[in-house]
Amino acid sequence: MTSIPASLSHQRIPRSDGRAWQMEIYGTLGSTSDTCKARLDAGKGVDGLAILALSQTAGRGSRGRQWADPGGNLALSVMLVGQGTEVPVGLWPFIAGLAMHDAMADYLPANHALQLKWPNDLLLAGRKMAGILIEAGTCATGARWQVIGMGANLRHAPAIAGRELACLADATPDAPGASDVACAVLRHLDRWLGCYASYGFGAVRAAWLERGHPVGTAVNVTAGNRQFSGTFAGLADDGTLLLQTPHGLCHVVTGEVMVARTG
Known part of the structure; x- marks a missing residue:
């Protein structure tokens, strides 16, 4: 197993049910999701663990694409194990998408042009600025796991031929740092998980439609x-x-x- 460097710091982000997200912050990792999966493979899975990398050298997007990260952006993965996996995998793009949308909206003016795109992208002024990668499996002990990977362009939008990308700094001169945004994402993630637990997917679906590409698009x-x-x-x-x-x-x-x- 590839060794994992020592973390730079830890943060505890309280949750509404008395638990907390435990976030480990690293300078550079290959992939935050691969780091989570390596922990799981080693029998060291922890429900509610969040891994944040300030720079990521081998990030992955959907359909096997590379997620380019020049630094200064968000590379965050959340590990869920056992009871933490009670949300069906197919619903995670909507819950995580709402958390990502609302976290970014916290830093933008009221007339921001953020829009969710089915199933797992976030657009800013029509250009992709964030994406979500959901992975799931079973530990050697038989416990189920899910890893929710979330990447967002905060201060830099990488240049990729044939693709139009945006970053948060395009819309605000004071783009926040990755650790601040990660904390905001985790707080909103807890809020939307609570909404799902209390009111079911119907409430999540309605909220997503309010923030998504309009009907008729x-x-x-x-x-x-x-x-x-x-x-x-x-x-x-x-x-x-x-x-x-x-x-x-x-x-x-x-x-x-x-x-x-x-x-």
Whole structure:
């Protein structure tokens, strides 16, 4: 197993149920999610552990993409073990997405142009600034685990050919540091987990729709080798994307969505 360097510091972020997120802060890691998984493989999984790297050299995004991190951005993963995995994996993009959205909104003016994009991206003025990677498995002991990886461009948007990216500093001259944003994300994550526990996914779904691309937005969906075009028609009760096409209403379980730019 690859050795993990010593952490720079620890922070305890209280939760509403009396527990706390235990956040370890590192200078540089390959991948915060891989660090969590290495702990799990070694039998050292801790429910509620959060790993923050101030620089990440081998970050991963969805569909096997590299998540470029030039430093000064957010690279945060949360480990959930045993009872902490009671939220179904398929609902995490919405809960984590709301936490990410609301944490970023804390630092932006009231007329910010933040928007969630199904299933796991956050856009700023129509350009991607953050993403979420959900992984799950089972420990050698049989306990289930989930790792929620969250990356956001705070002070720098990497240049990637063919992609338009944004960073928080594009909209505010005083972009916060990664540790401050990580604490905000974890506080909002606790709030939305509490909402889900009290009111179910319906409340989470309604909140996501308030912050997501509006119903009627033109979108293109790539799912495997198939492509669909239509307009966003909302979310089904399980979070499935509803796409209105010329041939009728489609339910999209997984895929990559491209939102049409306007203006």
